[in-house]
Amino acid sequence: MRGRRVDLINVALPEELLEEVLLRVGGAKRDLDACALVCRRWRRLERGTRRSAKLPASGAGANELARLVAETFSALVDVRVDERLSAGTGPGLVAVPPPGSRRRRVSGSTSARRRRMSRSRWLFPSDQTANGDGIEGNFFTDVGLTNLAEGCKGLEKLSLKWCTNITSTGLVRISENCKNLTSLDIEACYIGDPGLVAIGEGCKRLNNLNLNYVEGATDEGLIGLIKNCGPSLISLGVTICAWMTDASLRAVGSHCPKLKILSLEAEHVKNEGVISVAKGCPLLKSLKLQCVGAGDEALEAIGSYCSFLESFCLNNFERFTDRSLSSIAKGCKNLTDLVLSDCQLLTDKSLEFVARSCKKIARIKINGCQNMETAALEHIGRWCPGLLELSLIYCPRIRDSAFLELGRGCSLLRSLHLVDCSRISDDAICHIAQGCKNLTELSIRRGYEIGDKALISVAKNCKSLKVLTLQFCERVSDTGLSAIAEGCSLQKLNLCGCQLITDDGLTAIARGCPDLIFLDIGVLQIIGDMALAEIGEGCPQLKEIALSHCPEVTDVGLGHLVRGCLQLQVCHMVYCKRITSTGVATVVSSCPRLKKLFVEEAKVSERTRRRAGPVLAFLCTGI
Template sequence: MRGLFDRINALLPDELMVEIFRYLESNENRQAASLVCKRWLALVRLSRETVRIGFSASTDALVQRLIDRFVNVRDVTIEDFPFTSLALKNGGACLLDQCPLIGNGKSKDNGMRKCCLSDSGLAAVGDGFTKLERLTLIWCPNVTHLGLISIAKKCKLLKSLDLQECCVEDKGLAAIGEYCTRLEDLNLRRCKNLTDTGLVQLAFGCGRTLKSLGLAACRSLTDVSLEAVGSHCGSLESLSLDSEFIHNKGLISVANGCPLLKSLKLQCGNIEDEAMLAVGNFCLLLELLALYSCRKLTDKSLCAIGKGSKKLKNLSLSNCNSLSDMGLDSVAVGCEELMHLEVNGCDNIGTSGLKSIGNSCTRLSGLAFLHQQFLQIENDALCQFGIGCKYLHSLHLSDCSGIGDEVLCAIARGGRNLKKLYIDDCHLVGNEGIISVGQNCKYLADLVLHHCDGVGDAGIIAIARGCPQLSYLDVGGLKNLGDKGMVALSEGCSLLKDLVISKCPQITDLGLSYIARNCTSLEACNIIYCPGITKAGVTTLITGCQKIKKLLVEEHKPNQLQHLTFLEILELGGFGMEALLELFGNLSSLRELTLDACKA
């Protein structure tokens, strides 16, 4: 057998082997291949095109080690944000001895910035990864315009640049525009130091190739920036904006100058109908429109979209209280290709608008109707989606006080392809509707029934029997759900990976033991405020579910926590550091620890 392997290995050229190794997606497979022989080790390194670096004790040093190992990298992500929420004081170093993967244990204000990527580290990225095409930097507070100038000069093949929450200044952005003339995607989300000066220079330099531009939470940008985008970025397809300083003039410039625009996300409180009329008239290829807190927009805006943007597939409306059913009617009539609709906190959109969407948009696959508690939605409005929208696979209803079992039964019978169902604080929903879902929606994978007081064991048993592909279940706050439902889940939903049973007073250690016995794929579990679950029950769960990585508990004391990577503990009272160490045992794999309302 070894001789056959040697002959095959000798016949395959390096170029072909490198191409084969590029199909190894997981680190485990790549590492296994690199251990076969020295030749494979070298070729696996040559095949590596993607590098991702999380928060570490010294990002600069880690970058240098990766540069020495991998020479063909085209995609680099450096995420310096410290994910641990634990700030250690008074002997906290002892806890780090128990949990070495948490990091250096310091808060941001306590020296954590010293570990983050610096300008010299970013310069090393440019020197070492000469084929770089995609660069993502998230919360890298030490990177200044000097680092960006360096990377811009050295990485002229760059096509995608993501600088979320970095301290980007105008000089750095100007350099990107000057040298990165192939840039297509740029995300500047939460880059709060930017002004119009930098963005104008960027647009002038590389605007010709730019296809996607993210300016969310760049609060200092004004119409001047958008006028530059409209003048120089004629190939732009995606734009996101969030600024109170943006008015009609800027958005009209974009609409006139960017006819290829397909995605537009706006959180601009001073934009008026005049600007959206321009979008409807000139952005005829628009497929996604999201409007957040655009308080000055009226139904005239949606009428313009319905009349001009015939290719619209995704519409999100959030806290736009001047929009009403009349505007949504226009979208329904004009945008028959609509596939996803989200309405969140729009107090004047209700029964009539939903009926129009259900009647006209037969391709709809996703509907989210959230926080409409001040409106009494007639059941037949949502029932229409069960009749006319046979492709519906995602439904999210939250705080819809008038919605009950009749709606769920109609949707379940008509939408048999439903994969995601989120019902949150809909108190008229009971077992009847959920039983219908279990009987009709066999492809259901995600189910949320948060605080739906009328649902109990009968509904969950039906789900367990009829939805074998269920992987995520949130039944938090179901006061009538007990161990019978848990037993049924363990028998029918063995693929369950994420379970939330918080605030379920009737679930006990017995029900949890069945989950531990049969749901061995479980990775996350939330069991806070469950008085029937004791320390023994939590320990049984952890012992039985070896893949569990995320656990939300209260004052329980499980003993087998070695493989946990995330732990959240609520309302732990009267514990000092020594008691805390005893409680945790040896958490050698822990990466994130949250202590909420825990008093020493």
């Protein structure tokens, strides 16, 4: 858009209308960057419309980068700072030169290299330049948080993940400058009580608060925050915070009447705290609890006072019995989602109570509840016709006959996940396939008794299947896979560890599933280049492939794969002994959309490293 046309657009469009256009671009960083490159006017207006940014919490000049971003994009309302992002490589990272800086045109073969070096000096100055301190210059500290607070006064959402060098001082600056803050997410940060109290006093509009593994704080800090922000809080999450006791939950019950979402994981919370929340927060819709000190009395209070509850998750409860679920079933008729994890004292009676009373139940996940047997699922099949999703993880007592009732009664079922259910065989999957013809996702992991018979039935009956996972299902062979290819147009397929699969099976998939976007064929010992060539020719939409631990795959097969899969973004190829640095270079040079490549460091040449450093992910090979 150069020359006369862009001049006509600039003359015809007032700034207000152009800003509205930029706001409707969609928010993708690549698209916004493209708009900013049209001309100086577009760049200025685009900077004024940028709303979100991700920043690194580590790397040289992290604080200085925060200052530059705040100065350049003053309209930011959503900022995420994450230690897992490194300076210069984080996805979605806002990276701009400071105002007033100018790039000098460089000619010759080294121009690109000099431009990269110039950008590095702009964005990531040396530690000494940024702060005069070698340690602070390598981490995001209170200085960087202050820069954000003072430069982005309209900030509404702030996320701090593993920012271990910030303290209460940084949060005090946020509270002083960002009065419109509505969401605060803090994970693995050493934040003391003064910081939490300051947020409560300064950010009266806060409605979403998440504290995960926050050290340095006590009940005093959270109580101080809740007393001020409680009336506006809608969502609260406190997990893995060893300091939390019933005192904090009493404050929640007293000051948070609008609370709808609560996620709580605490060792020292007992019945009193949960009962206080139940009585004071009757509008709760989503509740996730992991409190080893609480018992049946706590859940009886939830059932008595929280009639609007829709999503309920119990994790690792040692004192809850069937009495608890009976109370929930009687009082929470609107329940749609139920998750039970490692609740050892619950039996089939619990699910019978829920199935008979909660007619709206749509999603159930049972993980490690070893006392639940076949009867539990039979109750679900008889009384829950609206069931959409079912996950069973390590349920060794459930047998095939349970799925006969599920197939008969849950015809709307769309997603089924089975992990480590050792007594489930082909017959169970056949019952589901024959009765649940709307199934779109089937995930089976370590299903050692499940083979081709099950897949043939799924292919015949479940024509809408889009996602299929068969991890370490060692009885599955090319016969079942060919049936799936003929009957279902898959988008995602995971065959990791299915040792009987050969090139023939993958060829059938490549020819029958042209819309495939994800494929995991890791640990398949006998597939080779022919399979990759067929996938490259038949699956042009493929975005992610995992072929680690495939000893017969070579550079030739990789060449055929990437020649056809131009949309490839992620590739895992660790421990493929016949793939060399040439194959790695082929993938890097042939995949313009590549975002991440997992490979051994020894197989990456210096040229490839220079060309695609940010997308490379090295795994330890010395183990």
